[in-house]
Amino acid sequence: MLLRVVLSEMDIRRLSIEITPPSVDALCQVLRANLGLRGGFILQFEDPAFKDQLTNLTDIRDLPEERATLKVLFTADAACSDSTLDSASLPSLSSGESDSQHWPEPFPIPEFSHDVELTLQEANGRYAKDGSVLVIPKGMKTDILDTLADSMSKISPYPERQHYENVAKALVEKHPCLKEPGSGKGWYGWFHSLKFKLGNYRQKLSAAGCPEVRVNKRKGEEAKGPRMKRSKKGEVHYCPDPPEGLSDEDMEEKRMMMEVEVLKKDPDHQHIDELMSATFSKRRKEIVGDQPLIGDVMARWPAMFCERQVRAEFKRVVSIDLLESFLDGLDDLAPRLLEVYEAATKSAKKPALKAILDCLKKDDTNERRRIAALLGLPHYLREEPSDIIRMCDAHGETLAAAMEGMQLGLLIGYEGDNQDAFPREVFNVAVVVEGTVVLHNFKDVPSSFAMLLGIIYCVNLEYPRAMKYSFEFLQRVVMKIKPDQASARVHGIRNKLLRYNL
Incomplete structure (x- = not known):
């Protein structure tokens, strides 16, 4: 059976399964195992009986036999909500917002225990009549927070600030009797209570064996602070x-x-x-x-x-396509980056940056503009790239000599003499990690940069200190992964680029 699975507008996957699952629940588990879906979701399918309009899939027999189109709608507590994660990807992140992309908006508030629901129903009626809010007993508040923490942790045990705000706001919208009379927003206290509750709830998850939480280990018994190994x-x-x-x-x-x-x-x-x-x-x-x-x-x-598996692994980890996102972002920014570089060489002494720009005067192709934008970035950001990006004659010095002292970076091989800042003809580019070539035979520098960034994510490496701002720029500005958390230096160049866009 051939399935076209729509995870989002930017992430539509093709999946072939040999045997049609016996039930909708079984189909959910097949999708979890093959596409790495996390959290609750429901399925819709293009119903031939209604001119391929989307209809909720409740009976597996309604699905066309040979091929079908499915749409996945993520929820917090749907029928297929047993939160597991295999591998591939969640809906793609066109804006680079990672976890925010699969966090339900608005957050669906789950049902609380029967006695709490009865109390809330009565209190909501009073609120509708005279605007009176509920004085919440301690046990009832604990029940509400425990239920919300359980639903939130199924999506992510490490929600971000906007996620807490999203849940707190949804709570008081569904149950207005829970609004805080002294708060302008009406939910700020719930926001803080949820943060404390999730912190306690993660301890329970760790004791229960949740890998994403247990990986946060302490450095040692004498250490006071945690060594945070979670997403950075x-x-x-x-x-x-x-x-x-x-x-x-x-x-x-x-x-x-x-x-x-x-x-x-x-x-x-x-x-x-x-x-x-x-x-x-x-x-x-x-x-x-x-x-x-x-x-x-x-x-x-x-x-x-x-290359095939680095791209696949990167998509599993980050949920966006590595090469496509990198090159599209670079092409969008390269003209403005080069203008910023040009202005910098006129106002300050930056000989290395000027030498890179001079290469374009001899050959101003799109490919070389990409290379100049990438190689000029560390020089503009006042970083030293010599131990991360190296040029070498493919038939001159030995590979061991070219990689000496190189912990992480790109080795760009060329043939013949090269008197310029970067060669006209690239023979072979290799990705080096810990003095070992892990990828090679790339014929262009931009794709090699993308693969280097992919390897950093795939094997969980820190950005090299000598070029940490350059790699942060590639992540947050070029690929738009967590752009709102940029450092001051990266934020500064991003603002300059935006001004050049006006």
Whole structure:
């Protein structure tokens, strides 16, 4: 059976399944396992009986036999709400807002216990008559907060400020008797109560074995503060739960199958895709929790170190397409970046930046403008890129000599003499991590930059200190991942670019 699954306007997936599931619930679990859906959702399908208008799917027999189009609508507590996460992606993030994209808007307030619902119903009636608010007993408030915390944690155990505000606002809109008489917004106290409740609730989740919470380990018994291992770069699926129905032993068996498949002369890439998808939670648990050396990661997960799988893994982690998002964002910004660079060379002594711009006078193609925009970024941001971005003659110095002291970066190989800031003809670009080439044979610099950023996310690396603002710019401004959390320096250049757009 062939399915066209609409997760969002920007994320429409194709899924082939051999056997039609016996029920709608079973179909939900198939979608969870193959697409990594998290939280509650309901399904709609294009109903042939109504000229392909969307209809809620309540009986699996209503689904067309050979091929069908499904639309996934995310909720907080729908019938298929057993929160699990396998691998692939949530709805794509056209605005780079990561978790905000799959957080329901407005938040659907769940049903509370029967006695609380009866009390609220009566109090809401009084509020409608005379505007009187409810004096909330302690036990009732605890029940409300516990229920909300449970619903919120199924979406993310680490909600952001706007998520707490979203829930608090939805609560008093559904039950106006819970408004705070001394608060202008009417829900500010609930906002703070939810933050404290989620903090306590995460302790319960950690004790119960939730991977995303347990990964926050302390440095040692003598350490006072926590070592936060949770998402720092806008990851949506940072350390996900294992997929339902798959034990750790099952995933290890699939990992070994993947290892064998990669060694074949003509590997089945579709099969590798499926195995990598099924073992995503195990891989993230190892990478995030154990922080292995890159050599160990390559030995255990050899399939991940190719362009196809880096793009797939990045989409599982961040829920956007790596190469498409990077190049589209770069093309949109490159003309303004070059104008900003040009202005900077006139007002300050920036010889390295001027040398990069001079290359465009000899050959001003779109590809070289992309390269100039990328290579000029660290110089404009007053960073030193020499240990992260290196040029070398492909037939001159040895690879070991070219990579000496290189912990993370790009090695750009060219042929023949090169007297310019960057070569006209790129022979081979390699991505280097911990002195090891993890990806190579790229023929253009922009795609290589995207792959370097993808590797940083896939193996959970920190941005290199010497170019941390450049990589932050690529993340927040070029790819629009968490743009609202930019540092002052990145925020400054973004504002300049916006002014050039006027």
